[in-house]
Amino acid sequence: MSDWYCDELLSGRTTVEKVFEDDGVVAFWHTRPYYAHHVVVTPRRHVDSLLDCDAGTLASIFEVVRAVAGQLAADYGGAHIVTNLGKYQESKHFHVHVGADDEGATA
Numbered sequence: 696m697s698d699w700y701c702d703e704l705l706s707g708r709t710t711v712e713k714v715f716e717d718d719g720v721v722a723f724w725h726t727r728p729y730y731a732h733h734v735v736v737t738p739r740r741h742v743d744s745l746l747d748c749d750a751g752t753l754a755s756i757f758e759v760v761r762a763v764a765g766q767l768a769a770d771y772g773g774a775h776i777v778t779n780l781g782k783y784q785e786s787k788h789f790h791v792h793v794g795a796d797d798e799g800a801t802a
């Protein structure tokens with residue numbers, strides 16, 4: 696089962712540009728962004744997906760999602776907040792995409 700987060704990010708094998716981190720949460724600029732401005736927020740502790748996430752972890756993840764999304768919305772006029780499940784989830788470690796396109800762009 697593919698888990699880029701445990702295998703690459705949290706192991707330190709792949710270096711990322713972090714936006715925020717604490718004991719429980721890491722937020723970083725996506726290494727292969729599909730929004731012009733694209734941050735990923737993920738728990739340090741392995742959680743398979745949103746469906747497996749306990750309430751405390753969910754709250755700490757979404758505190759960071761809210762802060763990042765608020766900044767992107769202020770800078771670029773809005774934000775996408777996306778998490779994938781099942782066949783749509785490429786890496787089986789819970790993560791939330793927070794992205795924005797450049798101001799004025801339509802999508």
Ligand SMILES: [Zn+2]
Nearest residue numbers: 698701741788
């Ligand atoms: Zn993992």
